[in-house]
């Protein structure tokens with residue numbers, strides 16, 4: 001990676017729409033929206049609702065499926081000199097395993113990010129990422145079926161995120177990314193109805209940043225693998241907080257909707273932050289929070 005900044009899955013599509021605003025070659029990596037085995041329509045609308053300091057979404061992993069991704073998105077992405085990370089999700093262990101097999105040998109994919117926030121339909125609908133056992137199993141299923149670097153994206157909707165991080169590292173994860181969205185809900189006081197068609201949705205944006213920084217810090221105390229910090233990053237100093245907490249890279253989500261150039265500004269901002277302090281290596285700040 002040229003730098004430690006990448007988009008958070010699902011907020012950047014496959015990059016096309018943003019290429020009008022930024023040179024995608026400048027990113028540290030390009031993480032695409034979650035791809036599933038078969039096409040998915042996603043949840044009933046409305047699927048987005050702005051709340052104080054954040055946003056609720058219930059997109060429901062709408063996507064065209066892995067075959068479409070390989071045929072239509074990957075050829076577009078391959079033209080850029082940037083590592084492409086495919087984010088995948090399934091509703092069973094077998095679906096994750098099969099997705100990894102479908103990706104095997106396909107040119108232009110540098111890594112896999114496992115979205116484990118989805119329900120395991122064979123385990124009564126509990127999210128893979130909400131149980132250490134399931135999280136380890138799904139990571140191991142992917143690990144067995146790919147030689148690519150494996151990043152496991154952790155959900156914050158758990159009591160002890162470090163335990164889950166440990167489990168996915170046992171399962172064979174090379175890195176972890178965190179956090180995905182926090183489950184939330186908002187109600188229209190005129191109609192008495194929830195604002196989202198799905199009733200609940202994922203909270204993202206500045207509102208979740210302190211939770212995310214705390215979780216990154218906790219996970220950094222527990223596992224040795226690299227951490228990608230995600231959650232409410234809007235500015236250079238937000239990104240620096242995550243690095244100080246122990247992240248080696250950061251991913252930017254909701255902020256892209258407000259300012260499509262925000263990642264470029266943060267890439268330049270991190271460089272200036274280090275230069276102003278006569279630092280030449282980002283490792284001089286990674287995990288350096290004084291507690």
Ligand SMILES: Cc1cc2nc3c(=O)[nH]c(=O)nc-3n(C[C@H](O)[C@H](O)[C@H](O)COP(=O)(O)O)c2cc1C
Pocket residue numbers: 008009010011033034055057059061087115153179180181203204205206208230231232233251252253254255
């Ligand atoms: C509209 C929207 C769609 C998202 N879709 C996905 C997705 O497909 N896969 C995934 O792993 N995370 C998805 N996320 C979660 C983000 O990648 C990220 O983890 C979360 O939004 C927190 O970061 P942020 O506060 O910078 O947005 C989505 C988030 C938003 C706002």
